[in-house]
Amino acid sequence: MTILNKLFTPAASINTFSPQAIANQDKMPSGDRYDWKILIVDDVPVNVKVVKAYLANAGYSNFVTETEAANVASLLGKESPDLMLLDIMMPEFSGLDILREVRASERFGHMPVLILTSTESSEIKREALELGATDFLAKPVDPDELILRVRNTLKLREYQNNLERKVRERTAELEHSRIDIIECLAKAAEYRDNETGRHVIRVSKYVAVIADELGFDEETVFQLEQAAKLHDIGKIAIPDSILQKADLLTADEYHIMQTHCSAGKKIFESVSHEDRRHFNKHTSAGAALIMNSGSPLLEMASTIALTHHERWDGSGYPIGLSGEDIPIEGRITAVADVYDALSSKRVYKPAFPREKCFSIMEQSRGSHFDPAILDAFFRRRKDIIDIQIHYADIDLT
Numbered sequence: 001m002t003i004l005n006k007l008f009t010p011a012a013s014i015n016t017f018s019p020q021a022i023a024n025q026d027k028m029p030s031g032d033r034y035d036w037k038i039l040i041v042d043d044v045p046v047n048v049k050v051v052k053a054y055l056a057n058a059g060y061s062n063f064v065t066e067t068e069a070a071n072v073a074s075l076l077g078k079e080s081p082d083l084m085l086l087d088i089m090m091p092e093f094s095g096l097d098i099l100r101e102v103r104a105s106e107r108f109g110h111m112p113v114l115i116l117t118s119t120e121s122s123e124i125k126r127e128a129l130e131l132g133a134t135d136f137l138a139k140p141v142d143p144d145e146l147i148l149r150v151r152n153t154l155k156l157r158e159y160q161n162n163l164e165r166k167v168r169e170r171t172a173e174l175e176h177s178r179i180d181i182i183e184c185l186a187k188a189a190e191y192r193d194n195e196t197g198r199h200v201i202r203v204s205k206y207v208a209v210i211a212d213e214l215g216f217d218e219e220t221v222f223q224l225e226q227a228a229k230l231h232d233i234g235k236i237a238i239p240d241s242i243l244q245k246a247d248l249l250t251a252d253e254y255h256i257m258q259t260h261c262s263a264g265k266k267i268f269e270s271v272s273h274e275d276r277r278h279f280n281k282h283t284s285a286g287a288a289l290i291m292n293s294g295s296p297l298l299e300m301a302s303t304i305a306l307t308h309h310e311r312w313d314g315s316g317y318p319i320g321l322s323g324e325d326i327p328i329e330g331r332i333t334a335v336a337d338v339y340d341a342l343s344s345k346r347v348y349k350p351a352f353p354r355e356k357c358f359s360i361m362e363q364s365r366g367s368h369f370d371p372a373i374l375d376a377f378f379r380r381r382k383d384i385i386d387i388q389i390h391y392a393d394i395d396l397t
C-alpha cells in the first residue's frame with residue numbers, strides 16, 4: 001500500500017459527505033464550541049484536505065495543517081492547538097515519534113491526540129496507546145465517526161480546562177487567604193509590642209529587597225517577604241510587663257525576651273498533644289491556624305523566627321550559630337530587623353537619624369551581620385529608604 005492510498009479509498013473526496021454527518025451537525029448541542037484550534041498532520045495533502053473539509057462541514061472553523069512531520073514541533077509551539085489529528089505512517093518521522101515528543105513536553109503533555117491509522121497492526125496500536133494516544137480513527141475515515149470522536153474529545157478537553165481553571169482559582173483563593181492569615185497573625189503579635197503594627201511590614205519589605213539584590217528568584221523573594229512578617233510571632237508568648245517595659249530589661253527579663261525565637265519556631269511545628277499543653281489557649285489556637293508542616297513558606301517562617309537574632313560572629317541567640325551556619329533567611333532578616341529597630345521609635349529609644357543608623361550597621365559588619373548581605377543592603381539603600389518613608393509609623397497622639 002503506498003502512502004498516497006493508505007488513508008482514503010479512491011472514492012473518498014472532499015465533496016462526499018454522508019447525509020448522516022450533515023444531520024449530526026443539527027444534533028450538536030448549541031453550547032458546543034467550534035472555534036477550537038485543530039491541528040491536522042498527515043503527509044498526504046489530499047487526506048488533510050478531506051479531514052479538514054469533513055470537520056468544516058460540521059461547523060469547526062479553526063484549523064492548522066501540516067504535511068511535513070519535521071515541522072510539527074515548531075508548529076505546536078507557535079499555534080498551541082487544542083487537539084491534534086495525527087497520521088501514524090509518514091516518511092522521516094512516524095506519528096509515534098511525534099506523539100512521544102508531545103507527551104514528553106510539559107506544555108502539550110495533556111493535549112488530546114487522535115491517531116489516524118489504516119494499520120491493522122495491534123502492536124502499533126498498543127504502542128500508540130502506551131504513548132498516550134487519546135483515541136483512534138480508522139482509515140478510510142468515516143465522517144460521522146470523525147465528527148463524533150472529535151466532538152467528544154473536545155468536550156472532555158473543555159471539561160478539563162474548566163476543572164483546571166477552577167483549581168487555579170481555588171489555589172489563588174487559598175493563597176490569598178493564607179497570606180491574609182499570615183498578615184493578621186504578624187499584626188496580632190506586633191500590636192502587643194508596637195501599636196502601629198508596621199514594623200513587620202517594613203522588615204518584610206526590606207527582606208524582599210535584600211533577597212532580590214542577592215539574586216533569589218521572584219518566587220523565593222515573595223516567600224521570604226511573607227515568611228519574614230512572622231519573624232517575631234513568638235512575642236505572643238512574652239508577658240506584656242516585659243514587652244511594654246520602658247526601662248532597660250533585667251537579666252532575667254532579657255532572658256525571657258530571648259525565648260521569643262524558640263517560641264516562634266514552636267508555633268510552626270507540628271503541634272503534639274504534649275506541646276499543646278505548653279501553649280496557652282490563644283497561642284495554640286494561632287498555631288493550629290498556621291500549622292502546616294508540609295509548607296515551604298511556613299518552614300521558612302519557622303527558620304526565620306528561630307534564627308533572626310543569631311549573629312555572624314556567633315554571639316547571638318538562641319543557639320549561638322555563626323557564619324554560614326546561620327540559615328541565609330535568618331541572616332537577611334537580621335539586617336532588615338536591626339535597621340528597622342534603629343530607625344524607629346521604641347519605648348526604650350528614639351528613632352535614630354538615617355546616617356547614624358547606616359553607620360551603626362556598618363560598624364556591625366562581620367560581627368553582627370554577614371558582610372555580603374550588608375553589602376546587598378547598602379547597594380539597595382535607595383529602595384530601603386523609599387520603604388522606610390512609605391511605611392513610616394504614623395503617630396496619632
Ligand SMILES: [Fe+2]
Pocket residue numbers: 231232260308309
Ligand atoms: Fe525578634
Ligand SMILES: [Fe+2]
Pocket residue numbers: 199203231232337
Ligand atoms: Fe522584629
